[in-house]
Amino acid sequence: MPPPIVHHPAYTADIPAEHRFPMQKYRRLAEILVADGLAPAGFVVPEPASAAELALAHDRDYVDAVLALAVPPAIEREIGLPMNETVVRRARAATGGTILAARLALSHGLATNTAGGSHHARSDQGAGFCTFNDVAVAIRVLMAEGRIGTALVVDCDVHQGDGTAEIFLGDANVTTLSLHAEKNYPVRKRQSTIDIGLADRTEDRAYLAALDEILAPLLDRMHPDIVFYNAGVDPHADDRLGRLSLSDAGLAERDRVVIEAVRGRSIPLAGVIGGGYGADVEPIARRHALLHHAAAAFAG
Numbered sequence: 001m002p003p004p005i006v007h008h009p010a011y012t013a014d015i016p017a018e019h020r021f022p023m024q025k026y027r028r029l030a031e032i033l034v035a036d037g038l039a040p041a042g043f044v045v046p047e048p049a050s051a052a053e054l055a056l057a058h059d060r061d062y063v064d065a066v067l068a069l070a071v072p073p074a075i076e077r078e079i080g081l082p083m084n085e086t087v088v089r090r091a092r093a094a095t096g097g098t099i100l101a102a103r104l105a106l107s108h109g110l111a112t113n114t115a116g117g118s119h120h121a122r123s124d125q126g127a128g129f130c131t132f133n134d135v136a137v138a139i140r141v142l143m144a145e146g147r148i149g150t151a152l153v154v155d156c157d158v159h160q161g162d163g164t165a166e167i168f169l170g171d172a173n174v175t176t177l178s179l180h181a182e183k184n185y186p187v188r189k190r191q192s193t194i195d196i197g198l199a200d201r202t203e204d205r206a207y208l209a210a211l212d213e214i215l216a217p218l219l220d221r222m223h224p225d226i227v228f229y230n231a232g233v234d235p236h237a238d239d240r241l242g243r244l245s246l247s248d249a250g251l252a253e254r255d256r257v258v259i260e261a262v263r264g265r266s267i268p269l270a271g272v273i274g275g276g277y278g279a280d281v282e283p284i285a286r287r288h289a290l291l292h293h294a295a296a297a298f299a300g
């Protein structure tokens with residue numbers, strides 16, 4: 001059996017068809033995974049994250065404002081999505097999905113979510129298409145339950161994981177690694193434990209070399225109780241919001257390298273899909289499927 005895949009139909013929210021956020025990629029990704037035989041027993045369906053869970057990583061005032069559909073217009077603009085009921089339902093489902101993927105990773109070794117990686121959401125507000133920081137919430141939930149003592153976030157989305165860095169700044173039990181395009185959004189970077197800012201148009205070989213240099217030694221040094229892997233596909237050369245030049249094969253190799261490094265050390269891994277942008281959702285959804293294929297290939 002391939003590793004469990006978490007999915008919820010609510011991941012696809014209702015926003016205008018012409019919106020630059022490719023919302024339909026979540027629906028299409030699920031279709032591709034079923035067609036590719038990666039969910040023979042169906043998807044695992046998460047419960048939406050509760051307000052109490054969300055408040056483990058976010059200010060309670062912000063959580064309450066989101067759930068009440070009362071986010072101040074300035075923050076709504078920074079998030080870049082219309083904060084309607086379906087977008088809020090999506091944010092809660094995606095966060096619940098990453099919590100569930102993490103629980104499944106602890107019991108099965110490896111699990112993936114078909115959403116998640118909302119790494120620009122900080123403790124006091126969302127930003128950059130991110131409402132709640134699902135990975136941060138999942139880490140805090142598992143820590144509160146005493147199920148993990150340490151966590152490592154391997155964030156390979158092309159944008160810096162500024163929200164995750166901010167939430168865990170000064171937390172010695174959570175290590176954040178961000179491998180991103182230095183000149184890309186956000187303009188104001190936050191300090192991750194380890195930041196690797198890559199030059200524009202970095203290609204497969206240099207990207208994989210940078211990852212290789214940092215990941216294995218880091219895993220050997222800290223041996224975390226769990227790794228959260230943000231497999232954003234926006235480092236791809238054709239991505240509308242990336243600045244790097246990875247190929248499909250490069251992304252696939254990256255996913256394989258990360259999963260093998262982590263699982264080869266018997267550390268549980270929860271994978272989230274992160275960003276991927278463009279007018280045509282088909283190639284983007286196909287790129288997001290690479291993570292789930294890599295997980296299935298490792299599990300054999």
Ligand SMILES: [Zn+2]
Nearest residue numbers: 157158159275
């Ligand atoms: Zn991104």
